[in-house]
Amino acid sequence: MTKLHSHRMRTVDVARAAGYSVQQVRDLENDGVLPAAQRSPGGHRNYRDAHVAAARAYRALAEGTGPVAAKAIMRDAVAGETERALAGLDAAHAALHTERGELALAVRAAAGIGAEPIADVRDSDALGIAELADALGIRTSTLRHWDAAGLVVPERAKGARRYTPEQVRDARIVHQLRRAGYGIATLRTVLTQFRRSGPGELRDALATREAALTRRSRALVESAAALTEVLRDQPHNPRARALC
Numbered sequence: 169m170t171k172l173h174s175h176r177m178r179t180v181d182v183a184r185a186a187g188y189s190v191q192q193v194r195d196l197e198n199d200g201v202l203p204a205a206q207r208s209p210g211g212h213r214n215y216r217d218a219h220v221a222a223a224r225a226y227r228a229l230a231e232g233t234g235p236v237a238a239k240a241i242m243r244d245a246v247a248g249e250t251e252r253a254l255a256g257l258d259a260a261h262a263a264l265h266t267e268r269g270e271l272a273l274a275v276r277a278a279a280g281i282g283a284e285p286i287a288d289v290r291d292s293d294a295l296g297i298a299e300l301a302d303a304l305g306i307r308t309s310t311l312r313h314w315d316a317a318g319l320v321v322p323e324r325a326k327g328a329r330r331y332t333p334e335q336v337r338d339a340r341i342v343h344q345l346r347r348a349g350y351g352i353a354t355l356r357t358v359l360t361q362f363r364r365s366g367p368g369e370l371r372d373a374l375a376t377r378e379a380a381l382t383r384r385s386r387a388l389v390e391s392a393a394a395l396t397e398v399l400r401d402q403p404h405n406p407r408a409r410a411l412c
Contacts, residue, residue, distance in 0.1 A: 177215040186223035193223065201226050201242040203402070221397040222246060228391030232384045233260035245395060248402040257388070257395065264385055267349055271381065274348035275374050279367070294323065294330040303336075304343050314342055317352050319359060338363075341370070348377060 183190045196202045197213075202222045205213040222242060229238035241256035301308045314320045315329070320339045322329040331339065338359060345355055354373075361369035 175216070177217075177219070179213055179215065182215045182219050182223060185220045186227060188223060188227070193219075196223060196226060199239060199243075200246060201239055203246050218398065218401045221394045221401070225391050225394035225398055228387045228394065229257075229260070232387035232391060233263065241395075242398075245398045246402060250399050250402075253395070253399065257392070260388055264381060264388065268381055271348045271374065271377055274344040275371075275378075279371070294325075294332050295336055297322070297329040297331070300331050300336060300339060304339060306343060311339065314339070317356070319352065319355055345373075348374070350377070 177185075179190050179193050182188075183193045186193070188196070193202070193215075194213075197205060197219075202219050205215050205219065208214055222245070225245070226238055226242045229241055232238075233241075237256065237260060241253050241260070244250075244253035244256060295303070297308050297311050301311055311320070311322075311329070315322060319342050320331070320335055322331045322335055324330070341359070341362070342355055345358065350358070350373075358370060358373045361373075
């Protein structure tokens, strides 16, 4: 079995090869994301190809699943905990799959909701906060949060929240897009554009989200090759070792 021990590298060599700064390489080693480097008699770090592979794997994993999960996967890989590292990678793929499913639902729901005509509004058409929360399957506290955030601001009747058909439609859109992973700030922008320009802006926002998921999926695929090199190089046991 081939091991990644070709030649010694300085910290700056690893940084250049992996696209990091020198300090980032040191930080990743200190975090257990890179295997511990051998030290020279003068105290300088001596790295090898395995460190470059680990740095590249972490970079792709962080883009695909976020830095926290990526560090957990790499720590397990560096420690020789193969099953746990692969389980973490499986979980990252599964999470993306779930997000894609939720986005697909949001695309279909938003398309239908955005096309709904709002006309001949009567006072009797409005819903109270409990009625709308029940219709959406969410808590009334969620609607209050959306109100405070300026996403869906209802009318007030003697201090009670009343949602017009237009506001009900907006609440349904917010609900679907929140499920698809949108943050409050982004939703505020999307809704403003939707009210101004109509469903086209909403479709653009969902397409942007889909492109982001595709980038993350590609990153996870790219991480697999480098992660395989790390797992192949590390002994299959829970204790990390210095690369000598």
